[in-house]
Amino acid sequence: MHNKISALLESMAFIALLTITSSAGATAQLPTLTFGIVPQQSASKLAEKWAPLLSEIGRRAGVRLVFRTAPSIPVFEERLAKGEYDLAYMNPYHYVVFHKGNGFTAFAREKDRRIKGIIVVRKDSSIHQLADLKGMEVAFPAPAAFAASILPQAEFGRQHIPVEAKFVASHDSVYRAVASGLQPAGGGIQRTFEATPPEVRNHLRVLIETPSYTPHAFAAHPRVDTALIQKIVAAMQSMSDDATGINLLSPLAFKGFSTAEDKDWNDIRALDIRLLERYSNPETE
Numbered sequence: 001m002h003n004k005i006s007a008l009l010e011s012m013a014f015i016a017l018l019t020i021t022s023s024a025g026a027t028a029q030l031p032t033l034t035f036g037i038v039p040q041q042s043a044s045k046l047a048e049k050w051a052p053l054l055s056e057i058g059r060r061a062g063v064r065l066v067f068r069t070a071p072s073i074p075v076f077e078e079r080l081a082k083g084e085y086d087l088a089y090m091n092p093y094h095y096v097v098f099h100k101g102n103g104f105t106a107f108a109r110e111k112d113r114r115i116k117g118i119i120v121v122r123k124d125s126s127i128h129q130l131a132d133l134k135g136m137e138v139a140f141p142a143p144a145a146f147a148a149s150i151l152p153q154a155e156f157g158r159q160h161i162p163v164e165a166k167f168v169a170s171h172d173s174v175y176r177a178v179a180s181g182l183q184p185a186g187g188g189i190q191r192t193f194e195a196t197p198p199e200v201r202n203h204l205r206v207l208i209e210t211p212s213y214t215p216h217a218f219a220a221h222p223r224v225d226t227a228l229i230q231k232i233v234a235a236m237q238s239m240s241d242d243a244t245g246i247n248l249l250s251p252l253a254f255k256g257f258s259t260a261e262d263k264d265w266n267d268i269r270a271l272d273i274r275l276l277e278r279y280s281n282p283e284t285e
Contacts, residue, residue: 031228032064036085038094038216039069039076040141040148040171040192049195049251053239056248060235063228072169073142077276080104086224087232091115092268093146095217097276099262103222106264107229108236110191111256114212117151118193120178120204121185130161130208137164139174139186144275146268148174151210152187172196179203194253214264218257233259 037050051067058065068085070076080088080098088104092115098104119138121127133156140149148171156163166183168174174186175193179200185207193201218236220229239245240256249256 030058030062030064031225032066033086033224033228034068034084035065036068036070036076036079036088036090038088038090039071039073039169040145040189041195042170042172043069043071045172053248053252056244057232057235057239060238061228061231063232065232073145077144083221083223085221087218087220089216089218091144091146091216092214092265093144093150093273093276095219095265096268096273099219099265104217104219105222106217106219106260106262107233108218108257109260109264110215110254111240111258113191113215113255115147115189115191115215116212117147117149117155117210118188118190119152119155119185119207120175120188120193121207122178122181122203123205125184125205127184127207130156130159133163133185134161135163136184137166139166139168139177139183141169141171141174141187142167145171145187147189147210147213148187148192150273150275151213152208155208155210172200175200175204191253195251213267217260217265233257 035054037046039046046069047067054065054067065087070079076090077094079085080090080094081101083102090098090104095104095106099106119130119133127133138152138156140152142149143165144150149165149167153163153165168177168183168186171188171192174183174188175196177183178186190209193204193206236257237259239249
């Protein structure tokens with residue numbers, strides 16, 4: 001009897017080992033793609049919100065998606081220019097630039113969202129209209145942050161209100177600087193404002209909103225296989241169909257994803273912004 005039990009246990013262990021080995025082998029054989037996320041927030045906060053979502057999208061698509069970001073938006077721009085990401089989530093102006101510069105092509109965008117810039121001030125601030133900021137320093141994430149920097153600055157320009165731009169690296173940095181009183185006002189977007197921790201957001205109010213545009217693009221480098229992209233798109237669209245997906249979308253304040261094509265960003269092209277023209281025409285470097 002003892003010998004039979006030992007043989008049975010050995011057989012069970014061997015089967016378990018085969019299962020583990022087979023599973024590990026299957027994981028190792030999955031296509032692996034790096035997914036760059038524009039650093040609107042700190043790397044640790046982005047990883048906390050995006051890594052579980054990308055992992056689930058990858059699981060559903062049969063692809064391993066590896067979260068990547070950058071320490072700042074300008075560094076992110078440099079990495080896009082070098083093609084360091086297979087896939088990337090980038091602002092609308094970045095998309096126009098890097099589609100032209102090195103062929104990134106949009107395949108998805110956030111569902112039911114138009115992007116607009118906002119200017120925030122402290123709730124107890126005496127500033128109640130844009131003109132009250134005349135001659136003051138205003139915080140922005142980065143020069144080429146489309147909705148959080150470019151659009152609000154364009155609104156100051158349209159109203160002939162001179163301000164001094166102070167770039168502070170991320171949306172979170174803007175909100176913290178204004179909430180703490182270090183800056184009288186700052187630029188951001190509604191989505192990152194909604195996702196800001198209550199202990200910061202509760203000290204702020206939105207002073208103005210800009211006109212709205214096509215939101216951030218999910219885009220693929222030309223080297224990525226089209227069949228893989230189609231699987232990823234299908235997986236992304238499925239995220240709003242069940243509780244698991246909805247729970248992973250919630251920290252990003254996303255309703256879901258919709259398909260996209262290059263012409264969706266023609267409204268951005270019509271603005272004729274030239275801040276990053278060197279990346280659109282790399283041969284002139």
